Amino acid sequence: MAGKTRANRSPSRPTMVQVAELAEVSIFTVSAVVNGTSPVSDVLRARVEAAIRQSGYRPSALARSLRTGQTHTVGLSIGDITNPFYTDVVARVQRDLHAAGYAVMLCCNDRDVTLQDEQIALMRARQVDGLIVSPTGEDARLKKALADLGAPVVLIDRVLPGFDCDAVVLDNRAAMGEAVAHLTALGHRRIGLVAGIPESFTGRERLAGYRDALARAGLPQDPDLVQVGSFRSAEALAAAERLMALAEPPTALIAANNLSAIGTMKGLSGLGLTCPGDVSLVAIDDFPWADVFEPKLTAVAQPVEAFGAEAARMLVERMQGRVPGRGRTIVLRGTLHARSSSRATRVT
Amino acid sequence: MAGKTRANRSPSRPTMVQVAELAEVSIFTVSAVVNGTSPVSDVLRARVEAAIRQSGYRPSALARSLRTGQTHTVGLSIGDITNPFYTDVVARVQRDLHAAGYAVMLCCNDRDVTLQDEQIALMRARQVDGLIVSPTGEDARLKKALADLGAPVVLIDRVLPGFDCDAVVLDNRAAMGEAVAHLTALGHRRIGLVAGIPESFTGRERLAGYRDALARAGLPQDPDLVQVGSFRSAEALAAAERLMALAEPPTALIAANNLSAIGTMKGLSGLGLTCPGDVSLVAIDDFPWADVFEPKLTAVAQPVEAFGAEAARMLVERMQGRVPGRGRTIVLRGTLHARSSSRATRVT
DNA sequence: CTGAAAGCGCTTACAG
DNA sequence: CTGAAAGCGCTTACAG
Numbered sequence: 001m002a003g004k005t006r007a008n009r010s011p012s013r014p015t016m017v018q019v020a021e022l023a024e025v026s027i028f029t030v031s032a033v034v035n036g037t038s039p040v041s042d043v044l045r046a047r048v049e050a051a052i053r054q055s056g057y058r059p060s061a062l063a064r065s066l067r068t069g070q071t072h073t074v075g076l077s078i079g080d081i082t083n084p085f086y087t088d089v090v091a092r093v094q095r096d097l098h099a100a101g102y103a104v105m106l107c108c109n110d111r112d113v114t115l116q117d118e119q120i121a122l123m124r125a126r127q128v129d130g131l132i133v134s135p136t137g138e139d140a141r142l143k144k145a146l147a148d149l150g151a152p153v154v155l156i157d158r159v160l161p162g163f164d165c166d167a168v169v170l171d172n173r174a175a176m177g178e179a180v181a182h183l184t185a186l187g188h189r190r191i192g193l194v195a196g197i198p199e200s201f202t203g204r205e206r207l208a209g210y211r212d213a214l215a216r217a218g219l220p221q222d223p224d225l226v227q228v229g230s231f232r233s234a235e236a237l238a239a240a241e242r243l244m245a246l247a248e249p250p251t252a253l254i255a256a257n258n259l260s261a262i263g264t265m266k267g268l269s270g271l272g273l274t275c276p277g278d279v280s281l282v283a284i285d286d287f288p289w290a291d292v293f294e295p296k297l298t299a300v301a302q303p304v305e306a307f308g309a310e311a312a313r314m315l316v317e318r319m320q321g322r323v324p325g326r327g328r329t330i331v332l333r334g335t336l337h338a339r340s341s342s343r344a345t346r347v348t
Numbered sequence: 349m350a351g352k353t354r355a356n357r358s359p360s361r362p363t364m365v366q367v368a369e370l371a372e373v374s375i376f377t378v379s380a381v382v383n384g385t386s387p388v389s390d391v392l393r394a395r396v397e398a399a400i401r402q403s404g405y406r407p408s409a410l411a412r413s414l415r416t417g418q419t420h421t422v423g424l425s426i427g428d429i430t431n432p433f434y435t436d437v438v439a440r441v442q443r444d445l446h447a448a449g450y451a452v453m454l455c456c457n458d459r460d461v462t463l464q465d466e467q468i469a470l471m472r473a474r475q476v477d478g479l480i481v482s483p484t485g486e487d488a489r490l491k492k493a494l495a496d497l498g499a500p501v502v503l504i505d506r507v508l509p510g511f512d513c514d515a516v517v518l519d520n521r522a523a524m525g526e527a528v529a530h531l532t533a534l535g536h537r538r539i540g541l542v543a544g545i546p547e548s549f550t551g552r553e554r555l556a557g558y559r560d561a562l563a564r565a566g567l568p569q570d571p572d573l574v575q576v577g578s579f580r581s582a583e584a585l586a587a588a589e590r591l592m593a594l595a596e597p598p599t600a601l602i603a604a605n606n607l608s609a610i611g612t613m614k615g616l617s618g619l620g621l622t623c624p625g626d627v628s629l630v631a632i633d634d635f636p637w638a639d640v641f642e643p644k645l646t647a648v649a650q651p652v653e654a655f656g657a658e659a660a661r662m663l664v665e666r667m668q669g670r671v672p673g674r675g676r677t678i679v680l681r682g683t684l685h686a687r688s689s690s691r692a693t694r695v696t
Numbered sequence: 697c698t699g700a701a702a703g704c705g706c707t708t709a710c711a712g
Numbered sequence: 713c714t715g716a717a718a719g720c721g722c723t724t725a726c727a728g
Contacts, residue, residue, distance in 0.1 A: 013498065015720090015721055015722085016721065016722065017721080017722095025698080025699090026698065026699045026700075027699090027700095027721095027722085027723095028698065028699060028700085028723085028724085029697090029698065029699080031722075031723065031724085032697095032698090035723085037723085037724090038697085038724095039697065040697075040698085041697060041698085044697085044698080056496075058469075058472065058473060059473065059721085059722075060414075060473070060475065060720090060721055060722065061473040061474045061475070061722095062410060062413050062414050062419065062474065062475055062720085062721075062722085063414055063704090063720070063721035063722035063723090064721080064722055064723075065410050065704090065722090066408075066410050066411055066414050066703095066704045066705065066706085066720090066721080066722070066723095067703080067704050067721085067722050067723045067724085068704085068722085068723070069704080071410070073453075073474070076454075080439070081429070081435060081438060081439050081442070082435055082436060082439050087429060087430055087435050088430060090429060090454075091428070091429050091430050091456060094429070094454055094455070094456050095456065095458070098455070098467070103453050103455075103470055103471075103474060104453065104454055105421075105451050105452065105453055105454075106424075106438075106442055106452055106453075106454040107442070107446070107451075108439060108442050108443065110443070119446070121406075122451055123451075124406065125406060125407065125408070125409040126409045126410065126421070126451060127408065127409070127410055148404075150361065233636070262636065262637045262640060265637075265640045265641065266639070266640050269640060287637075288581070288610065289610045289613075289635075289637075289641075291614070292610060292613045292614050292617060293613065293637075293641035293642060293643070294641060294642035294643075295641070295642075363704090363705055363706085364705065364706065365705080365706095373714080373715090374714065374715045374716075375705095375706085375707095375715090375716095376707085376708085376714065376715060376716085377713090377714065377715080379706075379707065379708085380713095380714090383707085385707085385708090386708095386713085386714090387713065388713075388714085389713060389714085392713085392714080407705085407706075408704090408705055408706065409706095410704085410705075410706085411704070411705035411706035411707090411720090412705080412706055412707075413706090413720090414704090414705080414706070414707095414719095414720045414721065414722085415705085415706050415707045415708085415719080415720050416706085416707070416720085417720075
């Protein structure tokens with residue numbers, strides 16, 4: 001081991017001018033070989049390359065961006081990275097965008113609209129070339145902030161009514177339809193919903209999907225069977241408690257997302273109820289460990305990789321100006337994984 | 349709803365010069381009121397503020413950074429955001445750094461050393477003011493890249509032998525010690541380890557902690573009882589299979605991290621073994637759902653929030669130049685949560 | 697194929 | 713308290 005490497009501020013890194021002087025060429029020539037933007041004779045090229053190696057020159061992305069107006073940086077704004085759905089999406093977006101030559105700036109607003117506006121302003125100031133956002137709320141201020149960005153925007157998971165741009169969303173109604181159909185096929189007739197945020201696209205769509213599916217199955221709509229869990233564990237816990245406290249409690253529950261499923265399970269165990277013994281449970285969103293721990297959660301898995309890949313692809317297309325015109329919406333299908341948390345009712 | 353807001357490239361945003369012209373002052377005055385960097389008379393200030401409002405002027409962080417040499421951007425380089433430990437740490441780092449006025453650039457290298465170097469080079473080109481990194485490998489090239497950064501570095505989770513900088517790590521030996529002590533107290537004498545990466549700081553420390561604890565308990569060191577799971581689910585699955593295939597299989601297993609625990613559980617269920625019926629299991633790293641699904645995983649929880657908070661705090665101190673001198677290492681303690689995945693041996 | 701020069705949008709000594 | 717001007721490190725017409 002060659003002694004300790006010490007972290008220290010480098011004493012002003014070499015600039016293009018210095019490389020030019022070293023190589024005894026003009027700064028233009030240096031730029032031309034660095035960027036391959038203009039043909040350079042072999043002699044000069046060799047001199048420049050030697051000078052670069054010798055000086056340890058690295059171009060300043062900052063200066064380049066100021067000149068070109070492009071930062072090759074993309075903003076990624078979500079509510080909560082801790083939600084496994086977003087974690088997976090972020091992972092894929094980061095990977096694909098890096099491969100396409102873009103860095104990603106991550107912002108989590110924890111569902112705080114003000115923080116969200118602030119973060120978008122921050123990304124605007126830093127002149128991101130594009131933005132992928134899973135919007136919190138549907139405020140006019142948000143839409144204005146996005147429009148003012150002056151860069152293409154791709155929405156993930158949620159659509160923003162009244163704002164035209166690319167988006168990639170789940171077929172929420174179909175996903176909910178599968179969940180309900182799975183349970184009715186098992187004989188369930190009272191199916192409770194631990195619902196999402198009513199003010200969000202996903203919350204509304206999943207609720208609508210639930211209602212549609214009940215209707216298709218010829219089941220009545222009982223408002224008591226829908227309790228808002230706000231896509232959060234603690235709220236879902238309370239919602240599950242309310243559902244199971246009904247005079248005629250449901251025999252099955254649907255959790256509107258991953259965190260709701262955990263909260264619902266907590267609520268049940270707090271009440272001393274077992275799943276699927278006392279109630280069946282189906283969730284929208286899958287977990288990597290759902291196959292392993294008990295009850296093995298029946299879930300409608302979202303194609304998280306596709307979410308990230310499609311969002312990154314569409315954004316890159318827009319940033320490169322390859323796709324003019326109005327926003328495109330990609331609708332992805334979920335996949336039901338039937339496991340042990342849902343079972344047939346005893347009396348059919 | 350006032351019609352659709354259309355996402356479009358703004359036709360060149362207003363500049364400081366334009367604001368100055370509008371307000372009929374010098375560009376210096378505009379800068380002074382924008383940054384509060386120099387006192388300005390009330391009359392001029394009012395004119396400037398009006399001009400800013402009227403033109404919708406927003407300063408360019410890019411131009412400012414080029415001048416000042418500070419980007420107020422921090423790099424965050426980790427192996428895999430999908431690992432819940434890093435997810436939580438990233439969440440906290442992002443929050444604290446944003447509060448301190450820094451944006452964060454996220455890079456995941458998926459344990460690819462080459463990709464890691466590339467991403468560090470990318471962040472260097474973008475002139476990040478600092479870097480938080482959970483290093484993949486301990487290569488000399490990596491240490492050189494970090495030193496060349498010319499900005500303070502804070503290590504998370506892993507220390508880099510031969511590179512002096514701030515770091516925040518778990519007391520891995522103590523954590524392992526607690527896991528082993530918990531199991532020996534339950535009467536276990538053959539305790540298998542689904543070990544981490546031998547070439548990493550955490551892998552080595554946790555293994556050493558396991559060995560020390562066995563010694564303290566007066567138990568023999570059986571090399572067969574240590575199988576490498578590489579901190580990954582698939583490898584851990586195979587390691588668990590090897591452990592349970594021993595002539596004299598262990599009565600308890602320790603998984604070296606969260607993903608190893610999931611892999612170990614998969615391995616067990618593949619072999620038709622139950623936990624804790626056939627084997628007990630203790631993991632380093634906790635899960636938010638560990639209290640809810642069966643078996644409820646006994647785990648040594650890492651203080652993930654503290655990891656993020658301390659790393660962010662130390663980096664900010666360094667970036668502000670408040671703390672000169674050699675690297676500081678903060679060692680955090682884990683907390684054992686005894687749950688149902690570990691139980692007493694039948695014959696004591 | 698190569699160079700001298702303007703300019704991207706700011707900040708900041710230096711004068712007044 | 714205010715202004716004119718240099719310069720951060722690049723790219724890119726414009727000439728030759």
